[in-house]
Amino acid sequence: MFHIYCPYCEEHREEEEFHPKGQAHIARPEEPEACSDEEWGDYLFFRDNPRGIHHELWVHAVGCRKFFNITRHTVSYAILETYKMGELPRFTAEFPEGSLSEKVTTEAEAMSRQEGVKA
Amino acid sequence: MNQINRLREGGRIDRARTLSFTFNGKRYQGHAGDTLASALLANGVNIVNRSFKYSRPRGIVAAGAEEPNALIQLGGTESAQVPNVRATQQALFDGLTAQSTNGWPNVQRDLMSLVGKLGGRFMPPGFYYKTFMAPASMWMTYEKVIRKGAGLGRSPMERDPDSYDHLNQHCDLLVIGAGPVGLAAALTAARSGTRVILCDEQEEMGGSLLDSRELLDNQPAVQWVERVLDELAQCDNVTLLPRTTANGYHDHHFVTLHERRTEHLGETAPQGAGYRPTRSRMHRVRAGQVLLATGAHERPLVYGSNDVPGNLVAGAVSTYVRRYGVVPGNKLILSTTNDYAYRAALDWLDVGREVVAIVDARQAPDGELVAQARARGIRIIEGAAVLEAKGGNRVSGARIAAIDAEAFKVTGQAETLACDTIASSGGYSPVIHLASHTGARPSWNEESLGFVPSLVRGVHAAGSARGVHDLAEGLADGAAMAEQALEALDRPAGPIALPQVDSLREGAACAFYQVPHEKPTLRGPKQFVDQQNDVTAAAIELATREGFESIEHVKRYTAMGFGTDQGKLGNINGMAIAARCLGKTIPEVGTTVFRPNYTPVTFGAIVGRHCRDLFDPERYTALHQWHVEHGAEFEDVGQWKRPWYFPKTVNGKSETLDEAVARECLAVRQGVGVLDASTLGKIDIQGPDAREFLGRVYTNKWAKLAPGRVRYGLMCKDDGMLMDDGTTSCLGENHFLMTTTTGGAAGVMEWLELWHQTEWPELQVYFTSVTDHWATITVTGPEARKLLSEITDIDLDKEQFKFMDWREGQVADVPARVFRISFTGELAYEINVQANYALHVWTTLFEHGDKYDLTPYGTETMHVLRAEKGLIIAGQDTDGSVTPEDLGMQWAVGYDKPFPWIGKRALSRSDTRRKDRKQLVGLKPKDSAVVLEEGAQIVFDPDHAIPMPMVGHVTSSYYSAILGHGIALAVVKGGHHRIGETVYLPMVDGQVHQAEIVSNVFYDPKGERQHV
Amino acid sequence: MSNLVAQNIRTFETHPGVEISAESPLVFFHQRSGAPAPCTESRVALRERALLGHLILRGGAIVLDEAVHSVLGFGLPAYPNALSRDEGGERSIQWLSPDEWLLIVPGGEEFGLEGKLREALGDAHYAIVNVSGGQTLLELEGEAARELLMKSTPYDVHPDNFPVGKGVTTVFAKANLILRRPTETRWELVLRRSFADYLYRWILDAGEAYAIGVEV
């Protein structure tokens, strides 16, 4: 039973509220017609299965219904970070201790949301 | 009073309250505060069980969760049966009834022990596999005999009168174990104001302090326990859970605790104020940090016949004497490797019984406890060990000799001393089970001679659980580790005042596990390592000789530490023996992985309230009540309860499914029927890009669908395979109402969001589920227009309101949207009204429906009618491997749409273009009475040698009342080009059905009826 | 009964113009078994507030907040998982997601309110969906309410984590619902119609130990 921080709800929630949706960052080819059968097959069917850091797409199904990404260690099951769609992970196979790029965008967004609402 | 081993005073039992109980049919008495085990020992009951494999008599060995033998079947009535209860953990209550788990016909005289006596050499490890697996067909027979002899308890055959539940708990710090270390930790944490849960598996909190010889602040340790518990009970931020075992440590500090709430009161929960409290409860704890103060299990030494009743671990002797006021014998011999165990002999002596000798494996032990024993005149035999216990049903003596532990040799002449009790101590194994559940591998600590837990972040261990066995050090460690956890939570607390402990100086322990014997292990008397699973030192030695080197393999081959035992007493000894045989050290051999649960958990606690009519959600439509009142039989469609058919009573007999369905089908084909279609998924789609979005997720075109019109659409995954289908109506230029299959509703909604959020966030569109908001009532059949016209202001003229149009207006005075779509092939109107008004509309239809013989129909009739029309059901006729083209539905594929919609590219892959793909066709059985079996395999040549090439299967099959014969939909290789051919369906019973491949549209092939 | 507004959206008044009895999703339950009445031992009370107006608002926080302010006189909650209410507490808005809110008003108000909001929102990209027929609201009160919730939901309902003014969508028994805490003593549960019977039975079963009583 994972304990997952939803970057949209901004708090930890129980795994029961989420659905896993497979490997993250699988972009659909811009021009599917230009793909060979093999390339299209790769996009459809082939996924990584690393021992270590893995990026996964999840959805907060019983909650805000938003999709987001999780960086998870497949051995320890530790969740190193969760991040919104469109953001990049700080923890990667190349930077297992985390890269320097701060989550400036997230903070800016949070700020704008709160400023935007006149409570 | 018959409690021959009960002391006149001392212990924490209440002698004023006498309780009666029955064990193996005999009545005994004990006292409030007893466990079943202490009461049995008080009554001098030596044999509590027969062993699993060799059927040897067994007695009580320990005093807690680690007890391997005293597994009992609890319950005086059938419904109250509970298997696998440890007598050492079961509080005594008046009227308790228990039986030995093993032993047939009874524990005193056991026929199966014949096998054990003959056995010995005939039952090596892997015995069952080796002996009984061949011939394989006989296994079932062997198993019955073995099970009868070697049962592990049985489940009740009657309904459990008790209820159980779950409680979801959240805390900052979970402290597991309320001995001295856990209490010090909890007290520290309590004062920080953080949310703390303290749980302990025993009847009373206090752990080792409940039978301690030590003084805290110059007072009996129990007084400190009481003070601390009082303070903790006052704290709002602290939850105390006694009788609660932490059984499983799951991901991210999710820990399952099992609280026995009424098991100390009676065999079923007592009736309270009008209700029965839950018997046990699973606490599902999500903790911020976890502190393991789980203590240690004392290891027995492994010597010959160490399983004869009267052999105990040393600490258990102290517990029985000091906590329960029971001395389980008269003449004690203690065999030890350490100072701490000397307390058992001193406790024994304190209550006036004889200590024959202390046999110490060390040369010249010199700690303060040793000095005390010497000063009190106890004979101490140094550099020696008990080689072998003597006696059958009870220890009668011990053979003792000088030994060389390192060389694993007996060095002196053995002498036999008479005694009735042998206590042994081979050191202390930290209870690392929970830490092990997290996946962290423990490491060997040479100083404390035990595996100590490795810890993942957020887990802390303190005291004996990490090899810190000294009381003063343990108390300080508990407080310090709590502080460490609080710092991680950013809630530091500051130190608490720890009680003053006058510790006795202890000498070093020696590493000693299996005692050598004059004979080699394989020939000597059995030396048990794991008594619950009957694993001997010889078995482990044999396993290593047979080539098993990995401790994980040795464990599986010998069954050491299996099942409910989880290696509590035996694992380290087993590893030490494997290490000796393999010429390795214990850390080189490594440890096995412990798994949840730590102790057995009743199914009731796992299930909680999710049982009986609350086992799974039942989803009802707004018309459910009407269906029930009108005798509907229901079908489960996902979690929905849908009317399956509405049997009528004809001549006092209820119609069968077939009779009712035939009647319902004809009513729709010839008159008018009505269906509750409210379970269809409905999604409201709004936004300027709604139309564009539909074009991308459906295979067909949406660009020109005008407001007021409806279109059927196919939805594929990007692999080109059909995922769901349904109609979507254009409500306004930027506003659509999508319907999905009943089962597909949630999945389609998530699918739309997935594509919107991850691939096309730039599209301006919002999706909202309105499945529950609208009730959908389908009125269908040639008379549908006439009936509906009586209660609506909508112009139903066929030119004004065409097939695949929708209109809004009043139906039965309720605002409604009416969709002219048909899943029956007949004239049909689907009426959507706000669900709160559905019953009014439905009953008004029936008020006007009498003259048309309006017939309610269920899902079975719906299936037959749609199959007659060759209409598919996604998920029944498709299975994730079927393209729109396989279904013959190219007309619903917009090959020339500009955007590469989902599934398009895959339809041009070489595999999806194959001519011999399985394609949807109709099957007409040659024998008109035959209804083919759904799922039946299809072959082209029934005379082909087995295995026959299978070329497809039946996906839907019914009897068609209007056509007078069976019909089926099927997928057949290259089926679209095989119309008119005959295929064969060989059945299990040897029959071979013949069927002709036909068009999948059986009825009204031109589709005229729905357009009338 | 319906309006085609400028935005090419077709709104729909679901209520009849004449008196027709509407039925809450719990009608079937009450027909079948009847609920326990409150008694002196009751430590928790349950009450249905049926047939309210429920609207889903989708769109950007800023534009929706302005529109809601101008129409209702109070705004969107400023934070995730938060609830805002008008002074009488009759109308409330709950954050469901960064672009989704649940607006609950007295039954019958929803259609008129939707029209006014659409007017105020003009050309903005947003959606308003009436879901009144698909949901009902329960109120739970009493000293044992929190423990009853702990039996049912894995969400942490301790006041440290669940202060007044909070609301979440979460798992409840084997289904899900919206759980909110409008006042110190009261919890609100918003159930989906089709799950309502199951959830209601669950709550009564879990509440038996507290002599749960249903107030009409």
Ligand SMILES: [Zn+2]
């Ligand atoms: Zn969320």
